[in-house]
Amino acid sequence: xxxxxxxxxxxxxxxxxxxxxxxxxxxxxxxxxxxxxxxxxxxxxxxxxxxxxxxxxxxxxxxxxxxxxxxxxxxxxxxxxxxxxxxxxxxxxxxxxxxxxxxxxxxxxxxxxxxxxxxxxxxxxxxxxxxxxxxxxxxxxxxxxxxxxxxxxxxxxxxxxxxxxxxxxxxxxxx
Amino acid sequence: xxxxxxxxxxxxxxxxxxxxxxxxxxxxxxxxxxxxxxxxxxxxxxxxxxxxxxxxxxxxxx
Numbered sequence: 418x419x420x421x422x423x424x425x426x427x428x429x430x431x432x433x434x435x436x437x438x439x440x441x442x443x444x445x446x447x448x449x450x451x452x453x454x455x456x457x458x459x460x461x462x463x464x465x466x467x468x469x470x471x472x473x474x475x476x477x478x479x480x481x482x483x484x485x486x487x488x489x490x491x492x493x494x495x496x497x498x499x500x501x502x503x504x505x506x507x508x509x510x511x512x513x514x515x516x517x518x519x520x521x522x523x524x525x526x527x528x529x530x531x532x533x534x535x536x537x538x539x540x541x542x543x544x545x546x547x548x549x550x551x552x553x554x555x556x557x558x559x560x561x562x563x564x565x566x567x568x569x570x571x572x573x574x575x576x577x578x579x580x581x582x583x584x585x586x587x588x589x590x591x592x
Numbered sequence: 593x594x595x596x597x598x599x600x601x602x603x604x605x606x607x608x609x610x611x612x613x614x615x616x617x618x619x620x621x622x623x624x625x626x627x628x629x630x631x632x633x634x635x636x637x638x639x640x641x642x643x644x645x646x647x648x649x650x651x652x653x654x
Contacts, residue, residue: 448648451648454595455641458601458605458640461605461606461633461636461637462636465605465608465612468612469627472615472616473623475616
């Protein structure tokens with residue numbers, strides 16, 4: 418039986434070895450909180466700068482990109498399509514032959530959550546199967562579903578029976 | 593009051609961030625919007641740190 422009346426003898430050993438209280442452990446000082454707010458502000462600033470730099474680099478990559486040969490026109494039947502990657506390996510694209518003369522090309526990423534869209538010839542629509550997004554195959558505009566923005570379009574040119582694509586911005590005058 | 597102001601600036605910075613993300617996603621061609629967003633975010637960051645210093649000084653003084 419413990420007969421020592423001093424308070425230190427009544428405190429268990431583990432508590433004497435670790436004298437930090439639970440409340441003190443989770444206590445946040447005002448200085449720490451304001452520092453957190455300040456660092457959050459710096460984080461937002463850095464994020465904004467990074468996003469801008471990323472867009473500028475991608476845009477300059479696109480400007481430097483030459484035309485890309487997708488294939489021969491005769492290999493793509495009317496109502497058919499061909500998949501390719503442009504301008505990088507991470508950018509899947511789709512070339513669709515709508516009529517004998519009309520060809521369109523889009524980045525295959527749905528503008529909602531980047532699922533790959535496919536061509537549905539019977540309705541002349543680009544369809545995103547993930548969340549039922551529908552785009553017009555004529556110009557890539559949104560027809561229905563959750564996407565808010567049109568598909569990213571590429572300019573298509575046929576030269577000597579071969580189909581070439583390039584960034585759409587080069588053909589700003591075209592509708 | 594100071595803290596409310598700081599939080600308002602942080603929310604504005606978050607909005608500027610989303611604006612730049614939106615232009616990145618939509619392959620927007622306007623650099624002006626991005627530059628304006630970066631400048632405003634930079635100013636916001638500066639004001640936040642000035643306010644924090646002011647707040648800490650106020651805390652110290654009796």
